[in-house]
Amino acid sequence: MMNIPILSLLICVPTVGALFILFTKSTEKYNSHKYISVFISIINFILSIYLWYKFDNSNSSFQFVENREWIYGFINYKVGVDGISILFVVLTTFITPLCILSVNSTIKNRLKDFLVAILIMESLMIGVFCSLDLVIFYLFFEGGLIPMFLIIGIWGGTRRVYSAFKFFLYTLLGSVLMLVAIIYIYWISGTTDVEKLYEIGIDAKYQKILWLAFFSSFAVKTPMWPVHTWLPDAHVEAPTAGSVLLAAILLKMAGYGFIRFSIGLFPIGSDYFVSFVYVLSLIAIIYTSLVALMQEDMKKLIAYSSVAHMGFVTLGIFTMTQQGLEGSIFQMISHGIISAALFLCVGVIYERMHTREIKRYGGIVEVMPKYSIIFMIFTLGALGLPGTTGFIGEFLILMGAFKDNFLVAVIASLGVILGAAYMLWLYKRVVFGELINEDLKNLVDLNKSEVIILTLLAIPSLYFGFYPEPLINTVEVSVSNLIDNYNANLEIYMANKK
Amino acid sequence: MIIDIYYVIPEIFISLSLMFLLLFGVFKKNSSSTVYSLSILILIISIPLILNVPSTGELLIFNESYKIDYLSNFIKILIVISTLFVLLTSSQYLKSIKIYNVEYPILILSSILGMMVMASSNDLIVFYIGLELQSLALYVLTSFNRDNVLSSESGLKYFVLSALSSGLLLYGCSLVYGFSSSTNFSQISLNYGDSTQGIIFGMVFILVGLAFKISAVPFHMWAPDVYQGSPTSVTLFFAILPKIAALTVFIRFLYTPFINLIDQWQTIIIFLSIASMLFGAVAAIGQKNLKRLIAYSSISHMGYALAGLTTGTNEGIQSSVSYISIYLVMNLAFFSCIFMLKREDKYHESIDDLSGLSKNHPLLSFSLLIVLFSLAGIPPLAGFFAKFYVFMAVIEQSMFFLAIVGLLATVVAAFYYLRIIKVIYFDNEVEKYDTNHSIGLKLSLIIATVLILTYFIYPNSLIDFVSKIDLV
Numbered sequence: 001m002m003n004i005p006i007l008s009l010l011i012c013v014p015t016v017g018a019l020f021i022l023f024t025k026s027t028e029k030y031n032s033h034k035y036i037s038v039f040i041s042i043i044n045f046i047l048s049i050y051l052w053y054k055f056d057n058s059n060s061s062f063q064f065v066e067n068r069e070w071i072y073g074f075i076n077y078k079v080g081v082d083g084i085s086i087l088f089v090v091l092t093t094f095i096t097p098l099c100i101l102s103v104n105s106t107i108k109n110r111l112k113d114f115l116v117a118i119l120i121m122e123s124l125m126i127g128v129f130c131s132l133d134l135v136i137f138y139l140f141f142e143g144g145l146i147p148m149f150l151i152i153g154i155w156g157g158t159r160r161v162y163s164a165f166k167f168f169l170y171t172l173l174g175s176v177l178m179l180v181a182i183i184y185i186y187w188i189s190g191t192t193d194v195e196k197l198y199e200i201g202i203d204a205k206y207q208k209i210l211w212l213a214f215f216s217s218f219a220v221k222t223p224m225w226p227v228h229t230w231l232p233d234a235h236v237e238a239p240t241a242g243s244v245l246l247a248a249i250l251l252k253m254a255g256y257g258f259i260r261f262s263i264g265l266f267p268i269g270s271d272y273f274v275s276f277v278y279v280l281s282l283i284a285i286i287y288t289s290l291v292a293l294m295q296e297d298m299k300k301l302i303a304y305s306s307v308a309h310m311g312f313v314t315l316g317i318f319t320m321t322q323q324g325l326e327g328s329i330f331q332m333i334s335h336g337i338i339s340a341a342l343f344l345c346v347g348v349i350y351e352r353m354h355t356r357e358i359k360r361y362g363g364i365v366e367v368m369p370k371y372s373i374i375f376m377i378f379t380l381g382a383l384g385l386p387g388t389t390g391f392i393g394e395f396l397i398l399m400g401a402f403k404d405n406f407l408v409a410v411i412a413s414l415g416v417i418l419g420a421a422y423m424l425w426l427y428k429r430v431v432f433g434e435l436i437n438e439d440l441k442n443l444v445d446l447n448k449s450e451v452i453i454l455t456l457l458a459i460p461s462l463y464f465g466f467y468p469e470p471l472i473n474t475v476e477v478s479v480s481n482l483i484d485n486y487n488a489n490l491e492i493y494m495a496n497k498k
Numbered sequence: 499m500i501i502d503i504y505y506v507i508p509e510i511f512i513s514l515s516l517m518f519l520l521l522f523g524v525f526k527k528n529s530s531s532t533v534y535s536l537s538i539l540i541l542i543i544s545i546p547l548i549l550n551v552p553s554t555g556e557l558l559i560f561n562e563s564y565k566i567d568y569l570s571n572f573i574k575i576l577i578v579i580s581t582l583f584v585l586l587t588s589s590q591y592l593k594s595i596k597i598y599n600v601e602y603p604i605l606i607l608s609s610i611l612g613m614m615v616m617a618s619s620n621d622l623i624v625f626y627i628g629l630e631l632q633s634l635a636l637y638v639l640t641s642f643n644r645d646n647v648l649s650s651e652s653g654l655k656y657f658v659l660s661a662l663s664s665g666l667l668l669y670g671c672s673l674v675y676g677f678s679s680s681t682n683f684s685q686i687s688l689n690y691g692d693s694t695q696g697i698i699f700g701m702v703f704i705l706v707g708l709a710f711k712i713s714a715v716p717f718h719m720w721a722p723d724v725y726q727g728s729p730t731s732v733t734l735f736f737a738i739l740p741k742i743a744a745l746t747v748f749i750r751f752l753y754t755p756f757i758n759l760i761d762q763w764q765t766i767i768i769f770l771s772i773a774s775m776l777f778g779a780v781a782a783i784g785q786k787n788l789k790r791l792i793a794y795s796s797i798s799h800m801g802y803a804l805a806g807l808t809t810g811t812n813e814g815i816q817s818s819v820s821y822i823s824i825y826l827v828m829n830l831a832f833f834s835c836i837f838m839l840k841r842e843d844k845y846h847e848s849i850d851d852l853s854g855l856s857k858n859h860p861l862l863s864f865s866l867l868i869v870l871f872s873l874a875g876i877p878p879l880a881g882f883f884a885k886f887y888v889f890m891a892v893i894e895q896s897m898f899f900l901a902i903v904g905l906l907a908t909v910v911a912a913f914y915y916l917r918i919i920k921v922i923y924f925d926n927e928v929e930k931y932d933t934n935h936s937i938g939l940k941l942s943l944i945i946a947t948v949l950i951l952t953y954f955i956y957p958n959s960l961i962d963f964v965s966k967i968d969l970v
Contacts, residue, residue: 071957113860135886139877139954146871149916153924161924165916172876172912176905179886183893183901 005066006051007079007130011123013044018119037115041097048093055086057473060481079130083478088129088256091336095248096122098453099241102344107155117147128253134182134192142175156237163237170230174220181213197265204268204493211269214262221254225284228307235303240347247306248340252332255313267489277318278408284311285415292422298346298356301426309335316397324400325479331393338381341457345375348450352443363435367443372431374454379427381461383420388465502559505566508547509614515540516607523600530600537603541582548574562682563621569967573617573746580738580826581610586938587834588731594843597643609635613743622671622681633660640728652727659720667707673700686755698762705766712744715773718797725793733789734833737796738826745803745822749815753969760810767808774801775904779911788847798911799825805904806888809895812970817887820964824884831869831946837939838862840932854927863922865947872950874915875908880953
């Protein structure tokens with residue numbers, strides 16, 4: 001069974017499906033395309049679960065590796081997964097079908113094109129997490145801009161053009177420096193193969209500048225303060241499914257990039273810039289939490305909370321401790337599920353009321369009890385209540401931070417309190433209180449498909465919250481291997497310096 | 499001497515058949531469509547003829563004034579194939595605006611004959627003959643639509659400015675001859691020895707003349723007006739073919755007679771390259787006319803092609819040649835799309851005319867989308883690889899400034915390509931366009947788009963050819 005190129009299949013299946021949809025006509029005018037694409041993405045999900053099942057937890061090296069010559073003697077098409085990337089692959093294949101299922105009456109025109117864009121997006125995102133060659137990684141990483149630009153621009157809200165342009169140009173600007181760095185790595189190391197680069201390492205004198213070039217790309221994509229401003233705009237204007245993809249998976253590309261490339265390839269550069277990242281992360285946590293408190297638009301509030309959560313992630317990554325890194329990965333997975341669900345929750349009431357202004361709501365618990373329960377679960381998840389995945393991620397990150405730097409950990413802990421403040425306040429203003437607005441009285445509670453989608457998201461969020469073992473087991477060996485490598489590299493460097 | 503003729507069969511074939519077509523057109527009334535088809539046939543026949551010329555090693559014929567090597571053959575094939583597609587796409591357009599005349603394909607043929615001579619030249623005089631042959635045909639082609647004021651104006655503008663640049667170039671040639679007492683490329687570098695001052699003087703004049711032909715900043719002023727004024731089919735020709743020929747001549751000059759002066763010309767080319775990339779990207783932002791916009795875009799693209807030449811290495815030349823090859827496919831696709839914006843025999847060419855195109859013409863819009871993202875250099879489309887190869891070569895020589903400026907210019911350029919995509923996909927629709935396009939036009943659009951879209955699957959397809967270029 002090992003001969004099946006399962007990763008290439010994972011990458012190709014959605015694209016092939018997209019082509020199939022592109023060249024078929026929807027006879028029953030609406031649903032056939034949607035069901036085909038749901039079917040395709042579920043096949044992909046099953047494939048990825050099979051991949052996870054076959055994956056060997058105790059082995060830290062890359063598995064399911066495929067290596068084919070792509071440009072002669074220069075770049076190979078190389079994909080493979082280790083404990084870190086496999087989780088993101090599964091997350092992607094898990095979120096995409098739900099995302100497609102959630103598409104309903106909101107996308108009125110050009111449903112077919114929308115589904116094609118989402119499926120191609122899925123291919124590219126899986127590609128990002130699997131690629132073991134810097135150039136291939138860059139192709140997937142940048143290629144994702146095209147479908148996302150169209151998703152925001154065509155199906156977005158009123159200011160969609162501005163947001164789409166901002167999203168595209170910000171990320172492109174960040175990435176071009178990474179391209180220069182990738183090419184330079186080829187010329188100083190003779191290869192862009194990540195596995196080989198891990199072995200031979202990169203000359204210490206170049207590491208700082210290369211680290212900065214990669215950082216410029218990942219910082220924009222994460223997004224870190226002060227280059228986070230594209231995210232609220234993009235989130236607010238994107239259609240619900242677009243926001244979900246953006247929050248759940250696209251932001252994780254950068255976090256993954258930090259772990260795989262910044263730390264893996266440039267330990268000396270990473271070590272040098274640790275305090276820099278700490279400061280930016282802390283500002284992101286505190287500042288964007290405060291900004292989130294003041295938001296009047298629900299989507300914008302959640303978007304700012306994403307920036308704060310990603311601040312925790314970058315903080316955890318650069319503690320370089322087992323707990324911090326595991327916590328960051330856990331936090332990314334948890335944020336992927338919870339923020340996706342929160343955006344869907346906002347989408348649900350937006351569809352009914354056509355407004356996202358918090359002021360217009362209040363007391364909807366009386367008319368939408370089911371909704372209120374589910375929304376409660378995810379609100380608590382987002383603020384990190386024990387028993388949800390959010391808690392475990394934040395807890396591990398803070399543990400790692402305490403190990404490394406007491407002050408940083410204390411300030412970051414303040415962010416947890418602020419997180420609770422804005423999430424609970426949002427929940428209070430929307431769900432509790434008196435039902436004043438007359439329009440709200442006609443609200444209909446969740447329909448079947450909405451309940452199914454949101455429950456499917458709630459299950460892993462609670463399950464892994466109570467029993468994080470499977471996720472932790474998967475990443476453990478890879479993370480400890482990464483840290484060992486990192487410390488070994490640093491020691492050699494320090495010894496040479498003396 | 500007689501045996502040398504064997505190596506120039508393609509050139510001889512094209513010149514003989516073009517004279518035949520001229521006579522045929524004069525003596526037979528209403529023969530324009532026959533001449534048009536015949537010239538397409540001539541181009542098809544000349545492909546195997548060029549392939550038949552040996553391309554291994556370096557062959558100097560006619561008293562070493564003519565060079566046959568892999569580069570010249572590759573460029574000739576490129577020229578012939580792209581001309582073939584230019585003719586295929588533009589027949590319907592020419593008919594609609596009533597300039598479907600006998601002279602049109604004949605002028606095109608004589609122009610590419612000049613380009614083929616340029617690509618093979620190894621002597622200042624041969625080079626100049628080729629250059630003037632292509633330019634003279636181009637002057638006429640620019641003003642081919644005589645009843646149109648803009649067309650006549652652009653023809654005159656191009657003629658005056660181009661004649662001026664030819665004058666500069668000729669002056670440079672005479673200086674080089676004066677200081678090296680030879681017109682032969684290979685001899686020049688041997689003759690001037692240590693006294694390089696006069697040669698440098700001449701070289702600068704020659705580079706200025708060539709920069710004009712390739713429309714590199716600061717010698718680009720003619721390009722936007724000429725692109726906008728000439729008939730669209732001629733604009734397409736302008737956007738592709740003279741650039742290929744001029745770039746080849748750049749390679750010939752820089753790497754044969756002036757190879758020892760690399761320190762001097764490297765600065766000049768770097769300046770031309772950076773100025774073109776930046777200026778082309780910034781100036782295109784305010785444009786409303788698609789042809790004018792593509793003029794600025796081509797200025798910017800020439801900056802990237804020149805960036806490859808600055809390195810002084812084989813990789814650099816190869817990257818420039820692959821850049822121009824991919825560039826020509828993208829331009830072909832872009833212009834095919836413009837040719838399709840036709841409503842009741844009137845062609846539309848402003849950006850606003852594309853408004854909401856995606857609702858009525860999904861496939862055309864999709865092709866435009868692919869082409870524009872590719873022109874912007876977004877992976878995984880072909881345009882990205884073109885830039886990637888160039889920057890590979892540039893960074894190998896540690897020229898980071900050039901690489902970073904170039905890549906930042908792509909971000910600026912991305913903005914105006916995105917603006918067109920925005921108009922196509924996000925705005926409200928205008929009326930429908932005609933859909934009865936000629937098969938040639940549809941075929942070239944499909945071929946070009948598929949090439950751009952699927953290039954990443956097998957990038958070796960181009961590298962295989964280009965990597966055989968070996969000059970340094």
